[in-house]
Amino acid sequence: MQPGDRAGLHVLGLDGGGSHTQCLVLNGSGQEVGRGSGGPSNHQSVGVEAAQAALASALAEALASAGHPALAAACFGMAGLDRDEDYRILRRMADAVLPDPPAEIVHDTLIALVGGTAGRRSGVAIIAGTGSSVVAYAPDGRAARSGGWGHLLGDEGSGFDIGRRALNAATRARDGRGPQTALTERLPAAVGVPTLEALADRIYLDGWAAPQIAALAPAVLAAARAGDRVAGEILAVAADELALAAVATIRALGAQEQAFEVVLSGGIFQGSPEIIERVRQGIARQAPHADAHLPRREPVWGAAWLALQTITSPRA
Amino acid sequence: MQPGDRAGLHVLGLDGGGSHTQCLVLNGSGQEVGRGSGGPSNHQSVGVEAAQAALASALAEALASAGHPALAAACFGMAGLDRDEDYRILRRMADAVLPDPPAEIVHDTLIALVGGTAGRRSGVAIIAGTGSSVVAYAPDGRAARSGGWGHLLGDEGSGFDIGRRALNAATRARDGRGPQTALTERLPAAVGVPTLEALADRIYLDGWAAPQIAALAPAVLAAARAGDRVAGEILAVAADELALAAVATIRALGAQEQAFEVVLSGGIFQGSPEIIERVRQGIARQAPHADAHLPRREPVWGAAWLALQTITSPRA
Known part of the structure; x- marks a missing residue:
């Protein structure tokens, strides 16, 4: 040719x-x-x-x-x-x-x-939607994975993870086991039910799967933006988990000192500059020449x- | 009569x-x-x-x-x-x-x-099996609940919670995102499969429900007893969660200074004096006259x- x-x-x-x-x-x-x-x-x-x-x-x-x-x-x-x-x-x-x-x-x-x-075949892809996984590809073809274990074994930083943590934080607040949070009202409201108890009924009686739990993530983002500290902490943990998974793959390839791109792919990054910035910072501390950005x-x-x-x- | x-x-x-x-x-x-x-x-x-x-x-x-x-x-x-x-x-x-x-x-x-x-109608019952919940009953008939939100919203300290955390710790170790732990071998071995990947396949392809995840708890206990720090930490967190839930109900009833019994019911307490002792200590710090024991x-x-x-x- x-x-x-x-x-x-x-x-x-x-x-x-x-x-x-x-x-x-x-x-x-x-x-x-x-x-x-x-x-x-x-x-x-x-x-x-x-x-x-x-x-x-x-x-x-x-x-x-x-x-x-x-x-x-x-x-x-x-x-x-x-x-x-x-x-x-x-x-x-x-x-x-x-x-x-x-x-x-x-x-x-x-x-x-x-x-x-x-158009690059090397770099890091962080995919965070309903689930999460990270893969890094080296220029020589080697690859390293982290996460991608699904919602029962992993999926840290995913929409499911954020939704599950938010539901848990709301129940802890309700029981007096954890700090008060607006999530106790915002999560039921996001689903159109009056109370956290009604939301729990809905989740179990309708047999919610991971995508439905993940669909609660925007309500967590909204709560965090309105100043709710518990919601903000959940998102910070999610971002830190995604950065940690990326860093693990970068280390596995010995690429900490190299320049490469990190693609932030999936719904969790859409419209969430806070999460993008925190993931970027988390990666930069370990791989200072990494360039993390939304998909081109x-x-x-x-x-x-x-x-x-x-x-x-x-x-x- | x-x-x-x-x-x-x-x-x-x-x-x-x-x-x-x-x-x-x-x-x-x-x-x-x-x-x-x-x-x-x-x-x-x-x-x-x-x-x-x-x-x-x-x-x-x-x-x-x-x-x-x-x-x-x-x-x-x-x-x-x-x-x-x-x-x-x-x-x-x-x-x-x-x-x-x-x-x-x-x-x-x-x-x-x-x-x-x-034979007492007042006191605290901590139930920790596949799921977990705590109810406290006051002598005057008032009751306070904590937990019991099921495996998607809560169940802290339950067998499911211990199993899920153990699976997560194993995947984190495998990815280089967390400390090494014997759970990466012990969990597959407990199910009779050769690797963590094979265990993940089994869990998703067979559609494991909460009881099957909870059935991993004895393997976590065995790992902790053999000196695995990650497994020990998972059990400590579980015990602390159960104590926290109990304390929340005791506080809700204003019973911190009263003498009462706490019944430690369910499979998690069977044969696990470590968990019993840690739950007991966690409760005693907040309710010094509580007497926590296995069911009579x-x-x-x-x-x-x-x-x-x-x-x-x-x-x-």
Whole structure:
């Protein structure tokens, strides 16, 4: 492949996640020419059949909107890629929806990093939404992970963690075991019920799962901004946990003295400059040349960019 | 009713809980003359139909073993008695299985206190099993509760809380975010899987509920006894939380300077003198005349004793 050859080529990137699937088609110059979306495609949570249907739907929409170009390369960044068995399942799913060209399958944290840095394959991605996890990639390809253990074993600094701590702080205040906090009123109000007891009933009788607990995080942020110290402390702990997880990966790669980017990805960072600033400071104390920022581009762009690299790199 | 009249009378006590139902028949002198048991009878967790069947089964077994005596009084101590609606449900269930005499329905913490103190209606009951809760009863009938908010909002110091903290400590150690601990090996070993990752898979893929997480507590105790500092700290925090909850109820009743008993009920205290001693010390700092001890008698005995009181007290 020579420079110039790729002007008429197209590549496809896909971001397959637990809440939705995004798909993007770029031309050889890196310009967007098509886009599609679908439902969740994490086979661990929705099952293989539904996940594959979501992939197919997002792919079809993106290819149609791009005018059905021939693809030179494709890359799928997938949630739920934890074990060898997951890779085999995802390989079969990807081949079923896109037999040719075969899609490269990578971890969703890598496309978050590549998208968030607008094209770098090394650095740190902190992902904090309903759950949380951190992955650091070294320029030589080594990787280090921290967190990502799910809500029963970990998820420190995630929306679930913030929501759970807030519920606990409210019950402690109610029982006289902890300091008073506006959370005793704000959490029920956020859900539209009159009391903390009614909220507890709702949570158990309706069988709330992690996303619903995580949805309480904005109420905690609002309470902190209104001056509630307990809520502020919960957010500070969350930020410190995310910074700690990032620092653990940076240390694991021996990168404390290096310059690199840290992408702050996921809903927890959206509209929360307080958390961003505290995470930044926590990382800076251990890795002073780190540059932590919100994502510059979407994860799905990262996937498409990785596909584009495979047709423009010397090995192609 | 005059003294002497009650020699030929019989009373029945029932302990209806989330894991089993116990039933006891005493004669008018307080001697056991019959006993029966059944499955779980917490309608919140197993549903009304199964709960009522468990009550009927335990009752029938106890009455048969006692030779089907006429009953002068009965008392049911029931888990799941949280709201007015629960009382209405339990009232219907109790009347269906024992129309005559109508059973008095009380909270299961009260029969734990009465049984644990071998006959007192005032004092503090700390219940720490899969979940945790504390109730204090004053001699004048006032009551104060702390905890009992379930595993998503509370349950501090419970088996679930200990198990969850231990899992979290193990993942933090594995990631390099926390101190090393033998829990990274002991927790998988306790479940019979080779690694912490395999344990995480088991927990999520099998959809573990609170009782399974709580069942990890003995492994934490074993690690602490073998000198693991992280495990020891988790148990110390649990004990401190239970003491804090007890002190909150004692304060709510203004009983800090009074002498009373504290019953340490539930699996967490069984075979764990370390936890008992630390809870005792935590309470003694705030309520120096409190006497904390393991239960002297079973909760079901407490229920039967309450029934006996209704036929021997002046108001009967």
